[in-house]
Amino acid sequence: MERRQFVNNLVAGALGAGLEMNRGSAAEQAAAGEGSAKIGRPVRAVSIGFHTNLALERVAALVDQEGAKGCDIIALPETCRGQNGRSQESLDGPTISTIARLAQKHQTYIVCPIDRKDGDLRLNSAVLLDRRGQVVCIYDKMYPVWQGECLKNPPVHPGEAVRVYSTDFGRVGLAICFDVNWTSLWQQMSNQGAELVIWPSAYSAGRSLQAQAIQHNYYIMSATWVPDCLVYDIDGELLIHDHENAGDGTNVTRVTLDLDRCIFHQDLNLAKRDELLKTRGDDVAQDKWLPMEGWFVLRAKRPGESARDLARQSGLEELRHYINRSRSEIDKCRGWEFS
8 A cells, every 4th residue: 555545544533534635725624623423542643843043923823823723732853942052941932932922822732842941950951831731741851962961061951750741632642853763762662652753853764763663562653853754653654744834944744643543462362353344343443454464453433442452342352552562471481570
């Protein structure tokens, strides 16, 4: 199946039969809006990419424009106001204060990365604002670029904790740029139940970022200085790569992702899957069959039904749970069981 056709089918499955992907269209917003019959658990995500010399007024105008179209979360690029001798600011500084008002105005979550000053510390932070414009989560980049950020005056201090936050649409993880090279961070986001990871960055990362989606089975969406946006599916397939699609050094990507879609290993699951599709075929469908990886993906077909819940009720075990349980059982075989 062609990649673009798959994306069309994905959005159609999430928002109702016959709806083609038209990012930012009135049809998509109406279909995903309040009161409509939603299939699965659709989240409307927007990535806005631009170079870091963009004025705050221009950044705010882009956020205002996209927020007015209706969405659940907007992501801005790494240290979106730059990272230089004049860019440090606290949470009550102009950037977060301005973007917070827009989050409240449009009732959307926004990931706003800044060069953050916290007392004597300088941190590369992704600040998550909720639909009321309140700061609900701060992720500090755990792996700043040592020959760049760590040598600045003052230096960027490495963050100390992985962050996954429960929004009203699902669990969102945060990672920044150079973090892409440390799998343990991405594994911890998986262990904490991340369903969508927002990755603000200076560069695209490409296959390095794709590897994390393949290994950990959550959606990943980037927002970069390039400017571009990559969106990876829960099996690691590249769904979207947009590059400076809005002109004037900016990129705006709108996509709807169904967080109810779920991925399984074929081990121990095929007979249960067959029975589920036989008895509840009007409610759930196999969305992907991946014979080389030994995986398959399920999605809901009707409003009010959850593929994940139906699979669980039928005894199917999702891929990340199966891998974690397998690790534990194999460790027992090694004699490494812990009380």
